[in-house]
Amino acid sequence: MEEWVMVLIWTVVTLSALGVLAAVILYFVAQKFKVEEDPRIDEVEKMLPGANCGGCGFAGCRGLATALVQNDDISALYCSAAGAETMKKIATYLGKVAPEKEPQVAVVRCGGTCEKRPRTNRFDGAQSCAVVASLYVGETACAWGCLGLGDCVAACTFGAIKKNPETGLVEVDADKCTACGACVKACPKGVIELRKKWPKNRGVYVSCVSRDKGAVVMKACKAGCIGCSKCVKACPFEAIKVENNLAYIDPAKCKLCRKCVAECPTGAIVAVNFPPAPAKPAEPKVVAPKADAVKVEVKKEEAPKAATETKE
Template structure:
């Protein structure tokens, strides 16, 4: 009886092994017949990309962009923002395409609403994530346009260019920031945007509240007084629903004496100094 069981088990094992070998051979043959030959140029292009997988190019990752720029004549070689001009030139040379010049840019945090300046409307003890906090009545700050300070942008940065400070605001390292825009896409308040390098001034506010309401919520808020707009002789400043907006390109090209800084009563407009916490650009911040 026992001998029969052993013999039966051996037969089953032999059958299973045979089936495994057969299926393995079939899969190997199918893989060989159905394999798609990859253009080696795609791998060459991918090798010169920074591998941040940030998606700034509009594609899911570096490999996807490499494939697109090699196989599609309409895809330009300068879409890799983190790689800047050197990478664009290399991709252009490899693909035989012309690369337009890339304007260097860097992330800026349009909020100076630190713990000391911004008023809290409530206490938040939930998941330490800006998206989660924003779902709960827009977050704990009185200003519903300001930085929530929970570091979602910091976690999303593929280049380690951002850190959270004790002031409750992100600090951007200009040496590491590539301007990929990943932080910009994850911020639920749209506080972060990309600023061209060399810009003279920036508005450290994102609030569209009326003056008295904005000032009550944050001492560093833009109150929409329009004094900066009237002071600028180059038309670089416009108002968007009570918020001053600076055209960095016009400001950079035409202005060498930003007098708007002096006129701003709340100092919401500051010099575009890199590597400092928003609002701390000068000693009188």
């Protein structure tokens, strides 16, 4: 036989023998160091949405699944993205008491649209709310409201927040929102709040977070809360409090009667997803009429001429 054939055969034989030997060693090692894992963890993980959004406080869905399987009391563990039904299913599977949590939805508490809150400058730096918040007041004179650069949009795993170019604000799609809270953490201004989710996605809330005094708010934005306290008197359920020049409606006490909405002089209290009332319609949230867009463009052109200032 020729020499190269022998070399070939020997090579194949030695490598195969090495392979078999390694396989045997690995088999025994694997047996010896086998990690016993509850197979239910896999099952529970499959039932969870798998978005790894981190809303539950764990790094991902597997973390929550492990905790659900290992803890006897799972009342503090909840996946808002899965919802009550799935949590019940998981609890039944595990033979535990299902955790309960009122359904919630993210609410953007700022009504400072381009029309109501004029832009005083233009920012041409890194397009990030966190960067703007660390540098200066933002493109408007309000130091509290939505900066509109969409850190929350980027943080949302479910595509539930979008920026409305007409208003310059972000809007939450209540049907897609799972109340995981990622947007709440991403917003450097603390504009977004998780509030009780009512049937038909209705809600009444103060769409402003400015703690400035009334006169300062009025200068910066026509839709801001001026802390006048009229709503406090109007509320029959004592659900509204004014602290630091800002009204807040306690979602636990609010019954959606909408008496405050009619009282609010600036329209800072909004009622969303209600059918239009026959006489005086409750103010719809952010459906801007077309005329707004035209006005906005005029303003944009004026801004550089006013030649104040932009950001570095």
